[in-house]
Amino acid sequence: MSKNDKTAIGRRLATLRKWRGFSTPAKLADEIDDSRISASLITNVEQGRKADLTLSEAVLIAHALEITPFALMFDSFRPYEIPEEYAEIGRTNLEHLQWASQDLFFDNATESLMKTAGHDLPPLDGFALANALDRALTNAEMYARDVKEIKSKLSPLDSIPTNQEKNADKLRAYTAQLWMNAADAKRYLGMCDDIGVSVPSDKREDVHNFCDMAGIDSEEG
Structure with a gap:
């Protein structure tokens, strides 16, 4: 056979x-x-x-x-792929699991994952990692958008000091959040690679881009 x-x-x-x-x-x-x-x-x-x-x-x-x-x-080592036995539904393995579990376990699973030492991770953690990576990327995208928006409002022509100060404070806060989420995304991607979880190239590119925006070396271990 x-x-x-x-x-x-x-x-x-x-x-x-x-x-x-x-x-x-x-x-x-x-x-x-x-x-x-x-x-x-x-x-x-x-x-x-x-x-x-x-x-x-x-x-x-x-x-x-x-x-x-x-x-x-569901194949936890291929969270972003559509399972062959449910191909007609069109959901990925991760989406099936999120639908089946209604997201009830993800917060606890991700928290437990962060406390696990080394690489002796159970197969389900591939899903927890993928979910954590997706959340970090979603947050990074949101703060990257905020950074771009607030930068457009920073103008040397603005003669009102309070406006300049408020915008500068917002920029520092948004930049810090972008850095944090980009760093998280980089860490989760590295953990995916460590245990052999397949991650699509577009998500890898997103991690690289957000790290670049935040001033993080995406290639550094």
Whole structure:
């Protein structure tokens, strides 16, 4: 059976099983120790002979792998890609997860992510990273727009000192916020690269541009 004959969930399950250190489906089934989950079931899903998992099967397997069931449903290493099994819907993996979770877990997940040392990050954190990166870029874009707008109001011809002072204060505040969000975006992008999360070139370009505006070396580690 070729790789193309396997289902997307089967390929994800095989990848996550091996990632967690279960060398065979039988070893994972032994860890679960539930009559609903057998080595043959896991093998059949991985090989594409069983097209999908029931909710209870996904929860039991995810619990044994110490991941969320969402990591089986959507590819957290490709958050910006449209999953092949839901292609007709048109949502990316990240958008599916945001829709399914209603954004309930993202703040806590991102906070936990920032406290995690090293690179031993669970697969779901690819989603948390992508979400954090998107938020940082959105904020950076907003403050970059504010910086440009306030700079256009700074004029040596303005004879009213209070106007000049207020605009100068706003410019300093907006520039500081731009710097902060650009730095965050750079850090999140670096973490994506560290654990192999795919990020589109346009988002990479956005990080570079906002860092350039903020005076941050986007290439420096």
